[in-house]
Amino acid sequence: MKDYLLLIVSAVFVNNILLAQYLGNCPFLGCSKELGVALGMGGAVVFVATLATAFTWLIQTFALAPFGLDYLQTIAFIVVIAALVQFVEMFLKKAMPPLYTSLGIYLPLITTNCAVLGIAIIAQRKEMDFVTAVIFSAAAAAGFLLALLLMAGIRERYEVTRIPKPLQGTAIGLVTAGFMSLAFFAFSGMI
């Protein structure tokens, strides 16, 4: 149990996928202007990353590894994740319309999100078992959600702040991302 707790803390804070591993920067800057949008995007990432890691774990264990095709990992994972996202989108639309309306429009945008792919590949590199991989992926994606929400909160404040003209928009976003990354660096000694 303690192992899982450590795994979650490590994935959310210490090895935050965005601020420590620098994956998924495009939605980090693109979808962090409003809290509502950030929440939708982060939720979609949690959902898809968890499912994708579970699926790719199965593919890796039962298809790639037995045939010695580990070198096809990246391509195979992309295909699987893309197909999965499309399938999930259709499934949600049919079975859970409310969930679809809140997450649906973000799903196509994360088809090839590097954070999702990155989480799946990290789970493999660390040779986790199935349950650990699923928990890890959910926690890492939650870390993404956390960073995105923090960023959106800060950028909403920027809307009413006087920012020097050359720094407005993405420029101040990148500066902020750097500072947030530094702040998260403080977690690195925790585990």
Added chain:
Amino acid sequence: MITTSVLFLLALGFCAAALLAVAAVFLRVEEDPMLARIEEALLGANCGGCGYPGCAGAAQAVLAGKAGADVCVAGGPEITARVAAVLGLEALLAEPQLAFHDCFGGPRARERYFYEGAPDCRAQALLGGGAKNCEVGCLGFGTCVRACPFDAMVMGPRGTPVILEGKCRACGVCAQVCPRGVLSVVSPAARILHLNQEDECLAPCRQACPAQINIPQYIEQALKGDYAGAVCTLKERNPLILSIGRVCPAPCEGSCRRGAVDAPVGINMIKRFLADWEMAHGRVCTPIAPETGKKVAVVGGGPAGLSCAYYLRRLGHSPTIFEWQPELGGQLRYGIPEYRLPKRILDWEIEGVTSAIGVAVRTGLKLGSDFTLDSLRAEGFEAFFLGMGAWLNWSLDIPGEDARGVWQGTEFLTEWALGRNPPVGRNVIVVGGGNTAIDAARTTRRTGARVTIMYRRTEKEMPANAVEIHAAREEGVEFLFLAGPTRVIADEAGHAAELEYIEMELGEPDASGRRSPRPKAGSETRLPCDMLIPAIGQYPDTCYIEEQSPACELTRRKTVAVNPDTMQTAVPDVFAAGDLVSGPSLVVSAIGGGRRAARSIHYHLLQGEIPVPATLLRKPMPHALFTDLEGVGHIPRVEIPELCAAERVCDFREVEHTVGEAQLRHEAARCLRCGSTCYDADDPARPGLLSREEFEQARAAGRVAS
């Protein structure tokens, strides 16, 4: 290994495709077909410029009513029309917005002149207790050119960006990246609605002009040969450039900084050249905002009413001008004589302000007798502009004033303008020192009469333009100063024969700052006089306005009281400007007031509330007016060609003429480009503006003003 890989990937791809295909059949959802059609109509670029996550997101927002058919910023009007068609709406074109900057390049800061000792105009403004935002100041880095997503900007030959109007989508990216805030995305209507503000970089001429014309900009455009552009700049502030180019006493020239060196730049002769160029080459097309469908009644077709109606029309409203005289023009037509402003030119100008842009006109109707504001309200008019001017004459209040041969100044000029040529005597005396008096004197002089202007103060106190007084004297009009009429003596037939006057002397200055005249007892003298024209001032006819309920408030000078910032009267939907508000004043002031009223009416109709900027410029800022200017060499001012006095008194031909193109360039090059001399690409100094070394040499040789 290769075979395995290929086979594996093929199998994986096939499985994924099969899964999705099966899912597509089983998980089909009936959704609003509209969504797919909207998505199809959108550009499909997923650029995110609209702020929604991709085109699908935008389509959902449109369907949910969160965004309009114009959601796509990249697509422009065609896409808007397509989306609107899907929604079953008709897309009306909104007024096009364009990126815009005011910077037109010029000499670098090291070639500037010295602002009363301060080496920088901003430092000078700070010393004077003000601060300013330097809106002119492109650094020429071209960030905007690189940032523009639509390739609508290129770097121009003078180191400032040029906006390609056909490609600009008004997305605003250039304005976001510009480090100096030079660029903005504005519509022509927004430029019309702008009022001068104290923190802007305003040349003194721009501050002095009652119509707030961007004078340095049109001079610059004229110098470059962009006459159509210069006319557009003028018409953003002044629709009657032919008339103003002829009759304006040019308060702008009074505060021109070059006046501290040699003579002010001939701003008005440049305007007149441009106006005549437009008349000779066809009307310059000015943009008109999309229709708002608001009807506004403009009562009075003089300069104030014409200006108000013109700007209301350009802002997209539907004004109707009501005029009691048979033709439009007000004092321009019925007060200013033919030799200063030919009727042919005035007719062409008024056509451009009315029928050419779709302003409705109803003539021969008088407020109060033929229609009332309530009858107009019933007709669907939503706001009212009063610009009836000041047409009633103050009377002399002396015995015998009702004798035949006594004509009120404006009445006489109106009769003359109507072509009814009233009989002119042999010995004409005009009483008064204003422009109406001079006009009446110069008009009667042209019939061969002996004309005397009688004024109770001296020439120094005369309110008429110095140029006009000089021209009248050249034409042989005599002046009798320090004299006030006391009695008109009529002959047996009741016709004026002699005028008795009393000599005056000047006493202490009164409230207006002028020394008030006092009669010298026992100095009565008689002069032969068979025609007397009192022209001692006018006031508006406000009888009808006083009867109205609720009534507009009046001042003690019998003019209508308005909020000077908004021109709004005490009745919220009634606005007023021109002589009706100010008493007899300049044409250009009436034009400025008309535009301010049009701005207020626009906001009143669309928002119900009229915004007034906190830093509104109400009077010229003293620290912008210089009495001393170093570093500027002398260049003689162009003389305006005019008829010689002997020719002038025979007929009513126009006295002053338009300058030629070479003279125009000479005069435009005299402009010191105040407010535009900082920051720019390397450009040679223009004639008259000296470098530091040249300046030292020139001062040693005594060639610069000290």
